[in-house]
Amino acid sequence: MNKNIRIRICTGTTCYVMGASDLLVLEEHLSAEQLSRISITGAACLGLCREHGLKPPFVQVNDGIISMATIEKVLDAVKAETEGGLYAYDK
Ligand code: FES
Numbered sequence: 001m002n003k004n005i006r007i008r009i010c011t012g013t014t015c016y017v018m019g020a021s022d023l024l025v026l027e028e029h030l031s032a033e034q035l036s037r038i039s040i041t042g043a044a045c046l047g048l049c050r051e052h053g054l055k056p057p058f059v060q061v062n063d064g065i066i067s068m069a070t071i072e073k074v075l076d077a078v079k080a081e082t083e084g085g086l087y088a089y090d091k
Helices: 013-017 020-029 071-083
Strands: 005-010 038-043 059-061 064-066
Touching: 005 020, 005 071, 013 020, 020 071, 059 071, 064 071
Parallel strands: 005 038
Antiparallel strands: 005 059, 059 064
């Protein structure tokens, strides 16, 4: 079942220098059909960079947090969210 997905890419300083800049091309990896159902925004700081045990960069997909986020991880989460599967979020 299709549903809308919210993606927030942390572009705070810590996440940005740890690789979030590479995530800003996420849209290029999504189909037009996916893009019609996904909102992608930046976040100044998701407040996770001060938590122990989680490593930046962080991306929030709906209510789930991906740490050490990569394009591939976000695409896997999007696939799970759109197809009703499970994704092992870090938080
Ligand atoms: S800079 Fe990304 S969570 Fe703080």
